Amino acid sequence: MELIIKPKNKWWEFDWKEIWLFRDLFYFLTWRDVKVKYKQTIIGAVWVIFQPFITMVIFSVFFGKLAKMPSDGVPYPIFVYTGLLFWTLFSSSLSAASNSFTSNEGILTKIYFPRIILPVSSIVTNVVDFFIAGIILSGLMVFYHYTPLFISFWLIPLLLVMTIFSTLGIGLFLASVNVKYRDVRFILPFFIQSLLFITPVIYPVSIVSPQYRWVLGLNPMTGIIEAARAGIVGGHPVDWPLLLISTVSMVVYCFIGFIYFKKVERYFADVI
Numbered sequence: 001m002e003l004i005i006k007p008k009n010k011w012w013e014f015d016w017k018e019i020w021l022f023r024d025l026f027y028f029l030t031w032r033d034v035k036v037k038y039k040q041t042i043i044g045a046v047w048v049i050f051q052p053f054i055t056m057v058i059f060s061v062f063f064g065k066l067a068k069m070p071s072d073g074v075p076y077p078i079f080v081y082t083g084l085l086f087w088t089l090f091s092s093s094l095s096a097a098s099n100s101f102t103s104n105e106g107i108l109t110k111i112y113f114p115r116i117i118l119p120v121s122s123i124v125t126n127v128v129d130f131f132i133a134g135i136i137l138s139g140l141m142v143f144y145h146y147t148p149l150f151i152s153f154w155l156i157p158l159l160l161v162m163t164i165f166s167t168l169g170i171g172l173f174l175a176s177v178n179v180k181y182r183d184v185r186f187i188l189p190f191f192i193q194s195l196l197f198i199t200p201v202i203y204p205v206s207i208v209s210p211q212y213r214w215v216l217g218l219n220p221m222t223g224i225i226e227a228a229r230a231g232i233v234g235g236h237p238v239d240w241p242l243l244l245i246s247t248v249s250m251v252v253y254c255f256i257g258f259i260y261f262k263k264v265e266r267y268f269a270d271v272i
Contacts, residue, residue: 018114019114025117026117029117029121030124030125033121033122033125034128048129049132049135049136052088052133052136053136055084056077056080056081056136059076059084059202060076063202069203070203070204070206072206072229073236074233075140075144075146078140078144078146081137081140082137082228082229082232083202083229085130085134086163086221086224086225087196087199087221087225088129088130088133089126089167090166090167090221091192092129093122093164093171094167094170094174095189096123096171097119097123097167097172098171098174098175098184098185099178099185099188100119100175101115101118101175101268102175104118116261118175119172123164123167123168127164148233149232149234151231155227155231155238156231156232159227159231162220163220163224165254166220166221166224166254168254169250169254169256169257169258172257172258173253173256173257173260174188176260176261179264179267179271180267180271195219199219199222200216200225200226201225204229205226213242214242217242217245217246217249218245218246219246219249220249220253223239223245223246224246226239226243227242
């Protein structure tokens with residue numbers, strides 16, 4: 001019996017059944033990335049906590065103490081760490097997803113499987129880091145005598161899903177471009193570093209004039225981080241219009257990324 005695998009001609013033809021059939025491969029790739037990340041390391045998962053913690057300390061000293069950056073009435077360490085928690089998930093996942101096709105060139109050219117599994121598995125690996133790093137945020141809230149607001153119990157999972165899809169949309173586009181144009185791997189670190197300063201990680205959106213805040217909302221992480229702070233520690237109510245703009249931006253980026261991915265997916269094995 002001869003089985004011929006043909007690429008789908010229409011971008012909206014997404015085979016969910018096929019994704020389910022390859023669930024074991026998805027599990028294997030995700031678990032492989034987790035093991036590679038922590039195997040034969042001295043501090044292992046401690047690094048996931050150490051990195052954002054030290055960054056929080058540096059930002060708190062230079063921006064909180066010296067620059068007197070406002071934090072909407074919230075202790076600056078909690079303020080900046082909440083932003084860093086979501087930002088680190090986004091930046092690490094975006095970097096991994098953007099390189100997921102080129103770093104798996106061996107299996108990409110030898111066997112058939114739904115290609116979207118690669119960027120998704122690389123993102124899920126960083127979600128594990130997100131929960132580990134969340135331990136520090138819990139410790140900071142205990143130290144500063146803060147209790148999570150009730151809204152956070154449903155808002156934070158929603159914001160986590162939004163972060164994953166924002167990363168997936170942009171990551172799919174960059175990963176697809178990276179297959180043909182390897183310049184992406186050199187440009188990406190600069191892009192992520194620049195994006196940090198137009199994302200309200202070290203400063204609140206409140207310092208921007210209300211009529212211009214919608215521009216910041218075009219960056220999906222803006223609404224996500226601001227809503228996370230409002231939902232976890234309060235200080236100000238959730239800015240629903242800003243979150244709505246960021247949600248629309250997320251959907252647009254996902255749409256563009258998925259369309260471009262489906263358009264060039266059939267050529268991956270030939271040009272990689």
